[in-house]
Amino acid sequence: MFLFATLTEATQYVNFHDLMGENSEIAFSVFGLPIRWYALAYLAGVFLGYWYLLKLIAQPGAPMARRHADDMIFYAMLGIIVGGRVGYVLFYNLEAYAKNPVDVFRLWDGGMSLHGGVIGVLIAIWYVTRKEKLNFLRFCDYIAVVVPIGLFLGRLANFVNGELWGRTTTAAWGIIFPGSGSMLPRHPSQLYEAGLEGLLSLAVLSFLFWRTDARYKPGFLFGMAAILYGLSRFAVEFVREPDAQRQWVVEATGLSMGQWLTVPMLILGFWLVATAKGRRQRVEPVAGPDAIA
Secondary structure, three states, X not given: OHHHHHHHHHOOOEEHHHHHOOOOOEEEEEOOEEEEHHHHHHHHHHHHHHHHHHHHHOOOOOOOOHHHHHHHHHHHHHHHHHHHHHHHHHHHOHHHHHHOHHHHHOHHHOOOOHHHHHHHXXXXXXXXXXXXXXXXXXXXXXXXXXXXXXXXXXXXXHHHHOOOOEOXXXXXXXXXXXXXXXXXXXXXXHHHHHHHHHHHHHHHHHHHHHHOOXXXXXXXXXXXXXXXXXXXHHHHOOOEOOOHHHHHHHHHHOOOHHHHHHHHHHHHHHHHHHHHHHHOOOEOOOOOOOOEO
């Protein structure tokens, strides 16, 4: 502790409030109504993802037509919001919401689970593909390529909000987050996640889509997305401050709730990648004349 205190005093760490301001979560106001960065990140992620998805399905052998992508926008937003909220309630703070169930609907107070959002989107994809008689895994492959855009923007919003900070550190790039309850420098773990879950995953998945035949192996891109996210989240959790109400999970198992929730994703991801070659078949496009053998 003495060494840590000495190093802290010797380094001029950036205070988050000096960097982003006191009310950093608010982007601007319209007629007195605050518009939050988190809401803008959600909207930007969905619409940028939609734009990129249109680029992907314009290639030969796409598993969906433009009208399916249009439908998916609505269901994806519903899945993200409902799944994310329900996931947070069940995985991270069930005890508190059981005492005050009405608080579940207070979305403006925060509390969203990315794992829950993923489940919500998968349910949305299942519904759309079942209704339209499309290939579920190939649909997931295309959606998986665009998801890192939303992850990147969402993690940036976490940072701007001054939430989900990291554990204390002596690293020169540590940031003081007053909202943490202490003035000790912490890892900006939100930015680590933005880089790994967002930018790195987008680069790898885009390379696989555009430069290889991965998109013709049902489940391969979906599996790779699960692996990339799972490994990134598992690694960053070692320097991310666990949720206070789930600190007992770390003390009991040595791993955080976030890490445990990535385990099923990793198992599914590795299985999908390992078995994808066996699912390779002649791909007939939903729209357009080009088939891929």
